[in-house]
Amino acid sequence: MRLRNIPGASEEMLVNPFVIQNPEQYKGHWSEHICNGKPLYIEIGMGKGQFIMALAAAHPDIFYIGIERYSSVLLRALQKMEQQPLDNVLFIRMDASTITDVFGTDEVERIYLNFSDPWPKDRHAKRRLTSKEYFQRYDAFLKENGQVEFKTDNRDLFDFSLEQVPLAGWRIEACTFDLHHDAEMNPGNVMTEYEEKFSALGNPIHKMIVKR
Amino acid sequence: MRLRNIPGASEEMLVNPFVIQNPEQYKGHWSEHICNGKPLYIEIGMGKGQFIMALAAAHPDIFYIGIERYSSVLLRALQKMEQQPLDNVLFIRMDASTITDVFGTDEVERIYLNFSDPWPKDRHAKRRLTSKEYFQRYDAFLKENGQVEFKTDNRDLFDFSLEQVPLAGWRIEACTFDLHHDAEMNPGNVMTEYEEKFSALGNPIHKMIVKR
Numbered sequence: 001m002r003l004r005n006i007p008g009a010s011e012e013m014l015v016n017p018f019v020i021q022n023p024e025q026y027k028g029h030w031s032e033h034i035c036n037g038k039p040l041y042i043e044i045g046m047g048k049g050q051f052i053m054a055l056a057a058a059h060p061d062i063f064y065i066g067i068e069r070y071s072s073v074l075l076r077a078l079q080k081m082e083q084q085p086l087d088n089v090l091f092i093r094m095d096a097s098t099i100t101d102v103f104g105t106d107e108v109e110r111i112y113l114n115f116s117d118p119w120p121k122d123r124h125a126k127r128r129l130t131s132k133e134y135f136q137r138y139d140a141f142l143k144e145n146g147q148v149e150f151k152t153d154n155r156d157l158f159d160f161s162l163e164q165v166p167l168a169g170w171r172i173e174a175c176t177f178d179l180h181h182d183a184e185m186n187p188g189n190v191m192t193e194y195e196e197k198f199s200a201l202g203n204p205i206h207k208m209i210v211k212r
Numbered sequence: 213m214r215l216r217n218i219p220g221a222s223e224e225m226l227v228n229p230f231v232i233q234n235p236e237q238y239k240g241h242w243s244e245h246i247c248n249g250k251p252l253y254i255e256i257g258m259g260k261g262q263f264i265m266a267l268a269a270a271h272p273d274i275f276y277i278g279i280e281r282y283s284s285v286l287l288r289a290l291q292k293m294e295q296q297p298l299d300n301v302l303f304i305r306m307d308a309s310t311i312t313d314v315f316g317t318d319e320v321e322r323i324y325l326n327f328s329d330p331w332p333k334d335r336h337a338k339r340r341l342t343s344k345e346y347f348q349r350y351d352a353f354l355k356e357n358g359q360v361e362f363k364t365d366n367r368d369l370f371d372f373s374l375e376q377v378p379l380a381g382w383r384i385e386a387c388t389f390d391l392h393h394d395a396e397m398n399p400g401n402v403m404t405e406y407e408e409k410f411s412a413l414g415n416p417i418h419k420m421i422v423k424r
Contacts, residue, residue: 163388
């Protein structure tokens, strides 16, 4: 994603009602304090929020939290929320590496990872959101039968992820190398901004669903 | 593999002591009649037999059966056996599609698939040895904790297989896109004839280990 610093974005994060401040304070208490008892689905690296907000609009019985590292990107989602507010989605501005400080045992039912940063250098492999190190983090807060859904157009990242899943002791529940032409996995697919642009060029989207 | 018809190959299959005649007769009785109580590992599409014979020599406590469709190819393995006989490996000349007529419940502990025919046309997908249809066949005779080990240099076939495994309800236990440079999966790797030639060109070998 092209990143452009937007003046005032960081400050907006601190005052916008849709951004959760000090999310660590809710660890172990998301259900009663934030989600009204609804199942919690999160997207790590939500970008401008098109995907998670479309899901939230379609599934009022689920509570969604979008996590994004960059204030300037998250700001776009906040602008959409002001135009069309939803009462079952909130956002956190943070780096995912500290996510286990935020969510406790069994608090999350589903994790979406869409077009995650590939961190192409080998020495940065542990930063990839589908590394075995990250699966260990997810272990700490994903419910027993919860799942990770991962989409990408980056073939190298997808291959890496296919290798990491069994190394982490997880299970590939479903896998396709061409999501938009997959009769089983495509129905119900909600596209991200990036996915719309990229797939319009005729390039395949890869997707896996992973469980423990 | 280049196939050349060798006159007399078919006839040799009917009389060679290392080729099991009418293997269906042993269904349900492999352990007592053939394997002397040893665990049974099979290779489907064994080609000229370098892989399975190296394994058999290294693991005298395992019984191996190599299956090959083409008499002219299997003949090469028989010639090797005459020079260097092994008492824990035998061969079957058959098409794998009828394999459930040969092996019964829990009779096989491991299945090796090496550089299997990719059957590149979509309408032939069910003939691929890693199709979900074949995994259903393996279900009928693979032991509870048994495994399928699959190697190939064919990326399309490997991708297809990655999609089929979860569709079949099986589990990818380990996966690498570059076996010869994989610190966990490469040690102990026994190369096939084809693998030696192909990897010498610097091309990667893909491998997965699959369980139920």
